[in-house]
Amino acid sequence: MxxxxxxxxxxxxxxxxxxxxxxxxxxxxxxxxxxxxxxxxxxxxxxxxxxxxxxxxxxxxxxxxxxxxxxxxxxxxxxxxxxxxxxxxxxxxxxxxxxxxxxxxxxxxxxxxxxxxxxxxxxxxxxxxxxxxxxPPLLKEPPMNNISKGDVHWVPTNTQLPDDVLIGGFEKENLYIIRANHRGSFTPGKFVPSEGCGYLAWGGEAHEKTEFEVLCGYNCEWVATGDDRIPVGAVEGGYSEVRREVLYVGRALYYGHIIPGKVQPSHRVCYIPFNGKEIAVKNFEVLTVPSKNRYANKYILPNHSNHMVDMDDEEFDVSEEEEEDGIMWQ
Incomplete structure (x- = not known):
């Protein structure tokens, strides 16, 4: 009162x-x-x-x-x-x-x-x-403190999950984010605690894994995206078997389940393992680490969310005023 x-x-x-x-x-x-x-x-x-x-x-x-x-x-x-x-x-x-x-x-x-x-x-x-x-009392907006701990990191394990493991989805139970070697690739996927094993989406099928790395930490956030738009700060989960293309940690909603998987930019989808199959989903989320830093070869377009866009130096000229406003990378 x-x-x-x-x-x-x-x-x-x-x-x-x-x-x-x-x-x-x-x-x-x-x-x-x-x-x-x-x-x-x-x-x-x-x-x-x-x-x-x-x-x-x-x-x-x-x-x-x-x-x-x-x-x-x-x-x-x-x-x-x-x-x-x-x-x-x-x-x-x-x-x-x-x-x-x-x-x-x-x-x-x-x-x-x-x-x-x-x-x-x-x-x-x-x-x-x-x-x-x-x-009512006039409430002051609480100050926002930047998180200085909880950086995401990969931990080798089998079925024993570390204390700071990151929950990545839900399919009748919590799912966790893993990555493992498979046919020349290093691929992100999901770990299902009740089954004691992980699954990777690869080659049209879901492949079972008992040796893998699990993603831990909490200084991260999911960003909704699609196609080949990869948000700034996207968490790298591994690489493909062909040309070692970077694979990012993603997840997608499928039949009411939120399932972790891999995002391969050249394929413009997120692949998730589900019911023994590799499922391609066009709309998905990518795990990111919040940061003020920008890649030297990327530019954040105003009013275009936080997706990275390739820019050639000669295609874009930045004034000193824009640099002071923090529009360009550091």
């Missing part, structure tokens, strides 16, 4: 505005006429949505054309306080009575999260509104 702020608004007394970090408030209001609340992203400058509370008809909206209205008899009174609530969670602004979950008014809004709530009596209407507002 936050602080209770009691105040009065009128054309002569002016309005009261508060910055609110939550997505709703509880308040008590007393007036013989009607009360007005304004929600805005900045202090009464733009993205304004009005909430009118009236015994005849209440409404919420930005302008008369898009208002949502409802008959609300006895919602407020001039001789005692009425307790109400107002929320703006998700895409809806809702007004309701204390003790009732169902709102009396619900307005669909695509406006960004509101930060300011203003209570007022509109100009030209000579009446007074008494308020008691329960303001």
């Amino acid at each position: 936050g602080d209770i702020i009691e105040f009065t608004t009128s054309p002569s007394l002016g309005l009261r505005s508060f910055k609110v970090s939550s997505s709703g408030i509880n308040f008590d209001v007393k007036t013989a006429d009607y009360a007005t609340i304004i929600l805005s992203r900045t202090p009464l400058k733009k993205d304004i949505t009005l909430v009118r509370i009236d015994n005849d008809r209440s409404w919420i909206g930005i302008n008369p054309r898009d208002r949502v209205t409802a008959k609300t008899p006895d919602i407020i009174a001039g001789n005692f306080y009425s307790r109400l609530w107002l929320s703006w969670a998700g895409d809806n602004i809702s007004l309701g009575k204390d003790g009732f979950l169902e709102p009396v008014l619900k307005y669909s809004s695509k406006t960004p999260k509101y930060m300011y709530v203003t209570f007022l009596t509109e100009k030209g209407y000579h009446h007074t509104v008494h308020w008691k507002v329960e303001l």
Whole structure:
């Protein structure tokens, strides 16, 4: 519970505005006429949505054309306080009575999260509104700390998993990421604990492995992609048997399962081992290690996510201003 702020608004007394970090408030209001609340992203400058509370008809909206209205008899009174609530969670602004979950008014809004709530009596209407507002504590955004441990690394093993092993998927149980030698390749795949062995997708089939390396650590994230778009910082899982093309650690959703496998950029798919077969999936995720570093021969295109694009030096000229903004690699 936050602080209770009691105040009065009128054309002569002016309005009261508060910055609110939550997505709703509880308040008590007393007036013989009607009360007005304004929600805005900045202090009464733009993205304004009005909430009118009236015994005849209440409404919420930005302008008369898009208002949502409802008959609300006895919602407020001039001789005692009425307790109400107002929320703006998700895409809806809702007004309701204390003790009732169902709102009396619900307005669909695509406006960004509101930060300011203003209570007022509109100009030209000579009446007074008494308020008691329960303001939640103003929460500061916690600082983000960079992870300095938990770097991903491969550990040789068989069926005994290390303590910091990385969970890579789920198929009736947790699956883990492995890699092993197979026919001249070093291929990423999955480990199934209940079966005590791993599986690699290769040559149209899933091949069983009992000697392999397992991926450990936690300073990593999955990035959705497809085709031959490989995100910056992608974790290398091995190489192919032909030309030793780099294989990346990937995973894909298949029949409700999330299955680790290998991403071979030249093939533009993620191969996963499933039910004894090698399955090719076009849309997949690639495991990446977050980093501010960029490859010297790669450039991150603005508004193109974080995929690496090959660039020749003569194809791109960077101004000093862009270099200072950190657009190019370090």
